[in-house]
Every structure is written in structure tokens, then in C-alpha cells.
Amino acid sequence: MKTVHEIKQIAERKGKLIYREGDKLYKTFDETYSKSSVLNEGLNQARIEETGLNIPKIVEVSVIHGRCAIIMEYIEGVTLEKLMQDNPEKEDEYLELFVDIQLDIHSRRSPLLTKFKDKMTDKIFKSDLDASTRYDLAFRWREMPDHNSVLHCDFNPSNVIITESGKAYILDWSHASQGNASADVAKTYLIFELDGKKNVAEKYLKLFCKKRGTSEEYVRKWIPLIAAAQLIKGKAENREILMNHVNSVE
Template sequence: MDIGEPIASGNTANIYLYENQIIKVFKEHLPSTEPNYEAQKQRFAFESNLRVPNILDVKKVNGKQSIIMEYVKGKTLGELVADNMEQLEFFLEMSIDIQMDIHTVLAETLEPMHARLQRKIEAVKGLDEKIKMSLVKKLSLMTVENKLCHGDFHFYNLIKSGDEVFIIDWVDASAGDPRADVCRTYILYTQVSTDIAELYLKLYCEKSGCSRKEILEWAPIIAAARLSENVATEDSHRLMKYIVMEEHKHESSIFRVLE
């Protein structure tokens, strides 16, 4: 089958537009279970009445594991903001409303966020084992919830089509604490712009009633988990700052007790 050239490419898959459908072709280093695992999450979100592209099929395309899904014609919020930065706050508020809608869904059948984050932290190469243990312990003490969390929520995973906005890329979805999901979004935005990240967090706190402190309490855990993803465009030194800050805080508390 000649599906042409990819319209997008990521760490795990290439994306093709073919006959008004999206074909997500997974890279060969991934386990054969990955497409069904991801499709299950997206189907769950779709069946929860969220605006999500419908999964049409999971099968091999040209010998490679693939997901075939509904094509949503439109532009990402990232593209719309890039075209008109004056609308940044408008689109941030729009995205936050969508994120809060996601967090109203109970997701007890999905993988627990705690298990997913612990696995990622333990998989980070080059991170001191004592720091890993400290982060895993901190994770075990954090709030346990079973709310649907997207896991990679940002402007470029939101497609505006007419008056509707569709949420794409559900591979990192899990059942967990919304504040951790928000912290992940905040950390992703800081890579692009501290101003955008801070405005996002300010608006989210105003809308949700959550405090900045309780969201950023997740920062060292989320940063460490992000390190395991080995994203080429990510600055690992930037992520390490969140982790080191937590370790310094931990050491200071020990010194206070000793005094």
C-alpha cells in the first residue's frame, strides 16, 4: 500500500494521511502490544464523550503495526497561537477548560499513574540510585486518584476543527491525580516559554481552585519521569534542576531535625 510520506513523526511512530484517514505506523523497536494498548486508551476517552478521533482499526500496514483512526481536519492550537500570539490567553483558557473536562472522568480501568511514573523513574539512565529511591518514596506519599489524565497535554495535541477541539495522542494516558497532569503540562511549556508556562499555571489555579504549591509538588517526580523518555529536543539539564531542588529541600529538612 502506498501511503505516501508522513505528515508528522515522533519517537514512537510516523503519522500518515491516507484516503481521509490517519494511519499511525509504529516504529519497529516497540513491542507488538503497543498499538492495541494505545488504542484502548483512546477508545476509553472516546467512549467517555470527550472530543477524540474515533479508532477505526488496529492492524498491520505494509508489515508494520498501525492504528487507523478518523481524520480531523483543522489546525492545532499551537499553530493558531503561533499565528497570533495576542490570542494566547484565550487559547490557554480554552485548553484548560478541556483539560478540566478530561479530569472529571473516572478511569479505574486504565493503568495507574503511580505505577507508570515509578516505572519511568526507575528506568532513567545516569540518575543516582539514592535520588531515584527518594523520588519513588515521595511518589508513594502523593495523593492517589483515579481520574483520567492525558499525560502529554499541550497546544499541539489539540486540533481545532470548526467550533470543536479534538484531543489527540493518548499514548501517555493513565488513571491518576489531575495536579500531576497539570504539572506535566507546565513543565512542557517551560521548555518553550517561561511566560506561557506561568500564565497557564496562573489561569489553571484560578479556574480550578488548586494552589500553585500543590501542583508544583509533583515537579521533581514529573521531571524525572520525563528524563526517561529521551526526547531529543528536551534539555535534560533543565529537568535536573527540578530534581536537584527537591534533593536540596530534603537535605535542609534533615539538617533542621539534626539541629
């Protein structure tokens, strides 16, 4: 006899509904998401699973009541975001863990993932910056050193779940790409800053550079380039912060 499980909503975002049924997590998308974008997220997640990183395993990609859905293992635990909110005194400890996880991601390779640089230059050409700035920034992107690390590209504490036994799972691979690790660090820096956590962004950047043995000056060079590519999303309240970074390029 089939067991009937209660359906529990986990999160709701613009165009997305995420719920749990039994031991499975359903990430479902409305019609504003193309089939190809959902399949791409599923494909990224499958590719990352093959790198051996600790992530929820995909069970199925399907269409349920007209909505595309990625069905994966449900991970019982608490996000690092919630842990940081609930235990502010442990911020340093959690940031250490956060950086260690990101270093592990960067140590992996997945040669078929999209190249981050190609994605970013494409976004810059689609931004509303004036033509000469677009050209200049795309040129700068092209000149930045290439690499082939796995990059999460949306690495932030809401995308890490810690289980009761302390094991970390990394979620949400929709933006995963391959490229230079410093670009991913610049992206995470901006996520913190745009979330109103500039001090955490600074602490995180310093910690990452210390652990990785990279100079801060080098990583900071990527921030305006990432900021320019973010302008395509064009959230009005973010524009000023992003433009300040873009204009900081000498």
C-alpha cells in the same frame, strides 16, 4: 467501485509516519515500537472514547506493509499549536480554551487505565539517578495524594485540533493514565518549559490553578517528581532543566 483517495503525509516523527487517506488518519509505527505498545495506545484511545470525550474514533488497528497502524477518523481542522503560533495576540484566549479542555478530561473516569503513580515510580527506578535519590523520589511519589481522574499525560497544544465550527478534538492518548490532576498539570508545565516557553508554562499554571481552585504551591510540588521520571528519556539538552527541578526538592 472503490474510490481511490490520495495519500497525504501529515507528520513524520522518529519511528512514526502519520498520513491521511480519504476520511481516515493512519498513525503508523516502525519496528522500534513493539506491538504491545501500539495496541496499548489503541486500547487507551478506545477507553477514552468510552468516557464520552471528544476524540477521533478508532476505526481499526492493523499491520500495513509490516508497520503497525492505528487507523482513526481524520479530523479536519487546525491544531491549537498552529493557532497559537499564527495568532500570538490571542494567546490568553487559547490558553483559556486549553485549560477548559484539560479540566474536562480530568472530570472523566476510566477505571481500567494504568495508574500514573505506578508508571512514574517504575520510571524513576529505571533512571540513572543515584540509588538513594531514586529511593527518596519513589517514596515521595508513593506519599502523594491518590486520585482517579483521567490524565492525558502529554497534554500540549499540538494534541488538540479545532475544527472550523470551533469544536475541539483531543488527540494522542498513548500516555493516558489515571491519577491526580495536578500531576498532569505539572507534566504540561514541563512540556512548555522544555519547549523553551517558560513564560507560557507559568501563565498556564496560574490559569489552571485559578480555574480549578487549587493552590499553585500544591501543583508545583509535583513538578520535581515528574521531572525525575522524565530523566529516563535522557535528552542531553533537557537534563539540566530537569535536574534543577529534581534538586529543588527540600
